[in-house]
Amino acid sequence: VTTPPDVLDSSDPLAAFRDRFVVDDDLVAYLDGNSLGRVPKATVERLATFVSEEWGSRLIRGWEDSWVDLPVAVGDEVGAALLGAAAGQTVIADSTSVNIYKLLHAAAATRPDRDEIVIDATNFPTDRYLVESVAAARGMTVRWLEPDLVDNVTVELLGAELGDRTAVVVLCQVDYRSGTLVDLPALTALVHDAGAVVVWDLCHSVGVLPIALDAAQVDFAVGCTYKYLNSGPGSPAFMYVADRHLAEVTQPIAGWWSAADLFAMSDTYEAAPTIRRMLSGTPSVAGIVAVQEGVRLIAEAGVDAIRAKSEALTAYTIELLDDAGVELVTPRDADLRGSHVTVRHLDARRIADQMIARGAVPDFREPDLIRLGLSPLSTSFAEVEAGVRILVEVAAGARR
Amino acid sequence: VTTPPDVLDSSDPLAAFRDRFVVDDDLVAYLDGNSLGRVPKATVERLATFVSEEWGSRLIRGWEDSWVDLPVAVGDEVGAALLGAAAGQTVIADSTSVNIYKLLHAAAATRPDRDEIVIDATNFPTDRYLVESVAAARGMTVRWLEPDLVDNVTVELLGAELGDRTAVVVLCQVDYRSGTLVDLPALTALVHDAGAVVVWDLCHSVGVLPIALDAAQVDFAVGCTYKYLNSGPGSPAFMYVADRHLAEVTQPIAGWWSAADLFAMSDTYEAAPTIRRMLSGTPSVAGIVAVQEGVRLIAEAGVDAIRAKSEALTAYTIELLDDAGVELVTPRDADLRGSHVTVRHLDARRIADQMIARGAVPDFREPDLIRLGLSPLSTSFAEVEAGVRILVEVAAGARR
Numbered sequence: 001v002t003t004p005p006d007v008l009d010s011s012d013p014l015a016a017f018r019d020r021f022v023v024d025d026d027l028v029a030y031l032d033g034n035s036l037g038r039v040p041k042a043t044v045e046r047l048a049t050f051v052s053e054e055w056g057s058r059l060i061r062g063w064e065d066s067w068v069d070l071p072v073a074v075g076d077e078v079g080a081a082l083l084g085a086a087a088g089q090t091v092i093a094d095s096t097s098v099n100i101y102k103l104l105h106a107a108a109a110t111r112p113d114r115d116e117i118v119i120d121a122t123n124f125p126t127d128r129y130l131v132e133s134v135a136a137a138r139g140m141t142v143r144w145l146e147p148d149l150v151d152n153v154t155v156e157l158l159g160a161e162l163g164d165r166t167a168v169v170v171l172c173q174v175d176y177r178s179g180t181l182v183d184l185p186a187l188t189a190l191v192h193d194a195g196a197v198v199v200w201d202l203c204h205s206v207g208v209l210p211i212a213l214d215a216a217q218v219d220f221a222v223g224c225t226y227k228y229l230n231s232g233p234g235s236p237a238f239m240y241v242a243d244r245h246l247a248e249v250t251q252p253i254a255g256w257w258s259a260a261d262l263f264a265m266s267d268t269y270e271a272a273p274t275i276r277r278m279l280s281g282t283p284s285v286a287g288i289v290a291v292q293e294g295v296r297l298i299a300e301a302g303v304d305a306i307r308a309k310s311e312a313l314t315a316y317t318i319e320l321l322d323d324a325g326v327e328l329v330t331p332r333d334a335d336l337r338g339s340h341v342t343v344r345h346l347d348a349r350r351i352a353d354q355m356i357a358r359g360a361v362p363d364f365r366e367p368d369l370i371r372l373g374l375s376p377l378s379t380s381f382a383e384v385e386a387g388v389r390i391l392v393e394v395a396a397g398a399r400r
Numbered sequence: 401v402t403t404p405p406d407v408l409d410s411s412d413p414l415a416a417f418r419d420r421f422v423v424d425d426d427l428v429a430y431l432d433g434n435s436l437g438r439v440p441k442a443t444v445e446r447l448a449t450f451v452s453e454e455w456g457s458r459l460i461r462g463w464e465d466s467w468v469d470l471p472v473a474v475g476d477e478v479g480a481a482l483l484g485a486a487a488g489q490t491v492i493a494d495s496t497s498v499n500i501y502k503l504l505h506a507a508a509a510t511r512p513d514r515d516e517i518v519i520d521a522t523n524f525p526t527d528r529y530l531v532e533s534v535a536a537a538r539g540m541t542v543r544w545l546e547p548d549l550v551d552n553v554t555v556e557l558l559g560a561e562l563g564d565r566t567a568v569v570v571l572c573q574v575d576y577r578s579g580t581l582v583d584l585p586a587l588t589a590l591v592h593d594a595g596a597v598v599v600w601d602l603c604h605s606v607g608v609l610p611i612a613l614d615a616a617q618v619d620f621a622v623g624c625t626y627k628y629l630n631s632g633p634g635s636p637a638f639m640y641v642a643d644r645h646l647a648e649v650t651q652p653i654a655g656w657w658s659a660a661d662l663f664a665m666s667d668t669y670e671a672a673p674t675i676r677r678m679l680s681g682t683p684s685v686a687g688i689v690a691v692q693e694g695v696r697l698i699a700e701a702g703v704d705a706i707r708a709k710s711e712a713l714t715a716y717t718i719e720l721l722d723d724a725g726v727e728l729v730t731p732r733d734a735d736l737r738g739s740h741v742t743v744r745h746l747d748a749r750r751i752a753d754q755m756i757a758r759g760a761v762p763d764f765r766e767p768d769l770i771r772l773g774l775s776p777l778s779t780s781f782a783e784v785e786a787g788v789r790i791l792v793e794v795a796a797g798a799r800r
Contacts, residue, residue, distance in 0.1 A: 024457045044456075048447075056439040059430055063436075097656065097657070101655070233684075252534075269525075284635065365665065
């Protein structure tokens, strides 16, 4: 490696954004922003104001003031800034898991004459478990893709498994282990060619790379906000339903917030004609407010600039790891990866523990992976250099 | 009315608890704590500390520090302090609506040879809508009870509708409109006599009166935390599953947080052997932390003392309203009501709006009801007197 990290930092157009986060000097390097993002300083302020002034002072009147519209209003902000989604197709609600559950039922109901849900075996556990649960409940069959961890789901692999029985395909845009970025537009088109619909899990891609759901004619999508959207542990997730499905889409958790008139307390249920029909119960206002701060910070920086820095950060990380001869499971082509880099090592758990003991926080994933998450707005090149140096030093003392 | 409100306040053993809440002097009377409770000062502090120190400083390590155990740990606090529930049966998770959905499926699955869900037409909309959704999904029939609004569900009414087909009965302990408190132990026993299971919605009773779920052998229960538990708009709900059902109980939103080993990222799903199997996705840590502060405040005061004050507050409110000749739909027998008092008036919406304009906040419910919610820890008798006086003055100028 020739360029020193301070030179990289001083020429980084997004460097100043690091000061917009709470950064604890006790940590040498926080390389887990892809599990839980740092706290934006604006969020500290906003939550304090929300608790004291909105909840504390407006009390129940807060719902009419603005809270009741927040799930869609902030959903639209996420859609516009991060998803390439026109207004009215995105809501903030519940958790990723609950939203996947709703979307799986919604998606399957659009193809009542088909009985297969396709998902890859490398997908995140909650997606896989929920596909199994929903398939069982609907009398459908799960068809498993078995991709290579690094290549992940390719057009060839998926194409071979689609057919007249395929109702729904569930895919992650960026693999939570390898960091592999798959071809969302091409895979979406392939699913449509087979007459099926797709549910995209954007948890590891939203906020770090440009996404164009409308342009790709994606059907359904879901993602979390506690990673690159920096909205806090267990912050609410988002859900996207393409406009063309909205009028017909149904979901099973048909609580009062999904009804056409929330406060009518009607005798009979009628689903809202809008994206609100995907809601269920009362949303966490504090949670949505934190999402709003998170998405505004990203919008201010711009996703294209963030993607450019993400590519530079992952390239730099790979360079450092290659110099040390550490094994990677992340693609070397920047176009094929998201914003984390993953090391494979027999002693991964012990290395991760020892790194944490030395103030560098990565993420361990069973059984032998160490993820280095590089959150472009809050991660500096100096931080990456320090963290990787510790990883390499610790690994040098570990069994191979 | 003979006793002036300041005398009642000065002899109120819980009077000092009012200072533990953020109380905005701009409001003459906040009589809607049964929709959204006031902010405990401890919660303002705790949330600020949580954001800056726990999330901000511990970051991802917070999950291992304590967050991962919070849903059950705080559930146990709610169970012990408020529900009469031994440890291991209560979790904090999701919203009331999502939890009702899970519990309805879980409850119905315990009676696979039966096909009816019984619910009253006076029940809260989300309960009714979800019963209809779950019944449709499972090929079951909904049997509707049609109780009188004031009497609500009696043993006689329910007894006449139970039979060999009854799988699940869904009831509210306190009616959200009239405030009627039904006989939870007797109704639960009746359901069991019919060989069915019961799901209790405790939204309008939890925190203001003693509840003994274990003693009554209740099967399942759910409730929210943003009313008398003062945990903020859209704070997470709780869910109770009796120990005897836990080993067999299943729920459809089988996300990763319901799995036996959360971080194993296992190929195959295995439900946790504990109450954690009722979880789905990543819980809102900020939300659960706020619930913890709310329940601790109630535990400190004691539910019996709170119930005594609640009875005094509702009795005083009824006395004032009776003096003014206002029509009520709340039982006059203190044993038969919860902690809100409801007025019926043709001009209810306009009266509520005018009350709010004058700084007294009640709750309007379609089409002709005004609820006065009396949250014992934060509501003073002086506040009640001022609020009711405004109601009576406004009503005197309204059409009858």
